[in-house]
Amino acid sequence: MRSGTGRALLLHLAVLAVLFGLQFVLPDYHHRSFARILVLASYAVGYNLLLGYTGLLSLGHAMLFAAGLYGAGLAVQHLAIDAASGFVLGILSGLALALVVGLVALRTSGVAFMIVTLMFSQAAFLTTLYFSAVTRGDEGFTLPAAARQYAIGDLFFDLTDPGTRYNLALLLFGACLMASFALVRSPMGRVLVAIRENEPRTVMLGYHTFRYKLLALAASGAISGAAGAAYALLFSYVGSTFASIQYSILPLLWVLLGGVGTTLGPLIGTLLMFYLIDTISGYTSAYLLVVGLALVLLVLLFPKGILGTVRAKAAPWLP
Amino acid sequence: MSFGPHLFLALLEGTVAAFVLALTALGLSLVFGVMRVVNVAHGEFFMLGAVLAWAVSSLVPASPALGFLLALIASPLAVGAVALLADRLVLRRLHYAPEATIVATIGLLYILQQLVLTFYGPYARPVAAPISFRVQFPWFGYSGYKLVVIAAAAALLAATWYLLMRTRIGLVMRATQYDRETAQAFGIPVERVYSGIFALGAMLAAVAGVLIVPIQQAHYLMGLDPLLLSFITVIIGGLGSLRGTLVAAFVIGLSDGVISVFFSPTLAKIIATLFVALVLVFRPSGLFGSARA
Numbered sequence: 373m374r375s376g377t378g379r380a381l382l383l384h385l386a387v388l389a390v391l392f393g394l395q396f397v398l399p400d401y402h403h404r405s406f407a408r409i410l411v412l413a414s415y416a417v418g419y420n421l422l423l424g425y426t427g428l429l430s431l432g433h434a435m436l437f438a439a440g441l442y443g444a445g446l447a448v449q450h451l452a453i454d455a456a457s458g459f460v461l462g463i464l465s466g467l468a469l470a471l472v473v474g475l476v477a478l479r480t481s482g483v484a485f486m487i488v489t490l491m492f493s494q495a496a497f498l499t500t501l502y503f504s505a506v507t508r509g510d511e512g513f514t515l516p517a518a519a520r521q522y523a524i525g526d527l528f529f530d531l532t533d534p535g536t537r538y539n540l541a542l543l544l545f546g547a548c549l550m551a552s553f554a555l556v557r558s559p560m561g562r563v564l565v566a567i568r569e570n571e572p573r574t575v576m577l578g579y580h581t582f583r584y585k586l587l588a589l590a591a592s593g594a595i596s597g598a599a600g601a602a603y604a605l606l607f608s609y610v611g612s613t614f615a616s617i618q619y620s621i622l623p624l625l626w627v628l629l630g631g632v633g634t635t636l637g638p639l640i641g642t643l644l645m646f647y648l649i650d651t652i653s654g655y656t657s658a659y660l661l662v663v664g665l666a667l668v669l670l671v672l673l674f675p676k677g678i679l680g681t682v683r684a685k686a687a688p689w690l691p
Numbered sequence: 692m693s694f695g696p697h698l699f700l701a702l703l704e705g706t707v708a709a710f711v712l713a714l715t716a717l718g719l720s721l722v723f724g725v726m727r728v729v730n731v732a733h734g735e736f737f738m739l740g741a742v743l744a745w746a747v748s749s750l751v752p753a754s755p756a757l758g759f760l761l762a763l764i765a766s767p768l769a770v771g772a773v774a775l776l777a778d779r780l781v782l783r784r785l786h787y788a789p790e791a792t793i794v795a796t797i798g799l800l801y802i803l804q805q806l807v808l809t810f811y812g813p814y815a816r817p818v819a820a821p822i823s824f825r826v827q828f829p830w831f832g833y834s835g836y837k838l839v840v841i842a843a844a845a846a847l848l849a850a851t852w853y854l855l856m857r858t859r860i861g862l863v864m865r866a867t868q869y870d871r872e873t874a875q876a877f878g879i880p881v882e883r884v885y886s887g888i889f890a891l892g893a894m895l896a897a898v899a900g901v902l903i904v905p906i907q908q909a910h911y912l913m914g915l916d917p918l919l920l921s922f923i924t925v926i927i928g929g930l931g932s933l934r935g936t937l938v939a940a941f942v943i944g945l946s947d948g949v950i951s952v953f954f955s956p957t958l959a960k961i962i963a964t965l966f967v968a969l970v971l972v973f974r975p976s977g978l979f980g981s982a983r984a
């Protein structure tokens with residue numbers, strides 16, 4: 373166990389180091405794609421915390437991503453606050469929404485939980501359309517360049533610069549990845565896994581499972597909110613699409629592909645799916661067909677995902 | 692037009708919507724009740740029914756009535772075959788595990804939608820109504836076809852009820868719903884019953900799609916609204932309760948017709964979805980769901 377932790381820690385740091393190094397060799401196009409993938413992978417890490425380690429399948433995470441997106445985007449756009457405060461506001465929005473939804477939705481489980489989260493998310497999506505005077509609905513809005521520059525003392529960040537964008541996205545992903553790694557290895561993470569495996573038995577052992585599930589959902593919401601806020605600030609676009617059902621399904625797909633309940637799975641899943649869709653979009657506009665086929669084939673033939681299979685076959689120490 | 696006739700028109704429209712919704716939601720409710728499968732692709736079966744109706748009726752351009760009748764028979768059968776295939780290839784292999792089947796039917800939703808988009812295109816196409824008769828009320832004229840929809844849907848609902856309650860097949864289906872393992876122990880081919888139920892559910896949605904297509908045009912995204920409304924209906928009516936589903940379909944169909952005449956549709960939808968989520972949390976057996984039918 374101990375040596376497993378050491379090895380796993382080394383692996384995570386090595387992955388982050390490789391991602392840092394990649395920015396010097398990647399061509400322009402892929403450099404931009406990677407910044408996006410890192411932010412989306414952070415979102416997938418947040419999703420995996422709930423699905424992979426607590427065993428709760430949410431079909432409504434888009435509302436948490438969108439809470440961060442709009443929390444940061446609207447504040448920067450309309451309240452004229454700076455980017456860093458906007459980011460914090462985005463995280464808090466995701467966290468607060470997750471807590472409110474959790475207090476209601478976690479009274480259910482299984483299929484009912486999936487439908488309740490789906491319904492809440494649909495209501496959130498419609499809300500962004502209903503207040504289109506502020507949100508500009510489907511069309512969305514872009515943040516002004518002036519709002520995307522930020523200075524701490526002598527340090528000056530320009531979020532329109534690709535290099536800054538890449539490194540900030542990497543910083544976000546690194547923070548989310550290491551946070552999820554630490555959480556999984558902590559006593560609390562053990563309890564979450566126990567809930568995933570057998571909730572009644574965990575209750576019998578004396579754990580207040582509702583509280584743990586709420587905490588997991590809150591952490592997942594905060595990470596999803598952070599990813600949403602970062603997406604708005606780094607790529608400067610805020611629109612209703614990100615609150616739609618599709619953005620609840622995508623993280624599910626990424627996590628399933630990479631490996632449910634593996635810390636690095638979300639990154640691998642997001643990376644592969646992003647490039648798969650990117651490549652296919654070159655040939656046909658029907659990329660959703662690929663999303664659909666991937667979902668069916670994954671649950672049918674490959675339910676453990678890539679890293680889950682690796683863990684089962686070769687490396688049981690993978691967290 | 693004064694308030695009275697306006698309300699009458701809204702109620703008429705609501706009744707048409709309610710009957711079509713009852714058919715669609717009954718399919719979803721059957722599948723959930725017997726198989727415990729939440730079929731997210733249910734709305735796509737509705738859409739497929741409508742699109743195939745256009746395809747079939749355009750084969751017989753000379754006679755709209757004949758084309759429509761052909762569509763009414765051929766389109767649900769074709770959709771039933773698609774559903775049967777999906778059941779054999781996907782759902783059965785997942786052993787109908789609830790969470791895996793939801794993910795798989797989400798995949799199915801995208802697959803069907805994109806296939807229709809690729810082969811049918813992004814068009815919204817109408818199908819000619821089989822009759823062009825108009826009923827003349829003192830205040831306005833009303834499409835006679837919509838009254839045909841009401842009659843046809845009522846007949847189909849009655850036929851489904853008869854199938855479930857008065858035939859041997861229905862008995863077997865209800866036995867499977869009541870207790871799967873005991874049913875199997877008594878020699879009921881549970882897997883075949885599941886396939887049959889899944890196909891029947893899809894055919895009910897498809898037939899609703901065929902009936903609606905002369906009123907609403909066939910489009911590859913048209914399945915989303917009936918899906919959400921059916922979900923709402925099935926949940927309010929109580930998961931798995933057929934009688935509750937029918938009652939809820941009428942309440943929701945009528946109130947949807949009336950509300951959308953007087954209020955902003957987006958706000959109505961927001962309130963409805965939140966309400967449904969809360970019903971599912973606090974009254975999981977539904978508002979009318981005490982009786983299991």
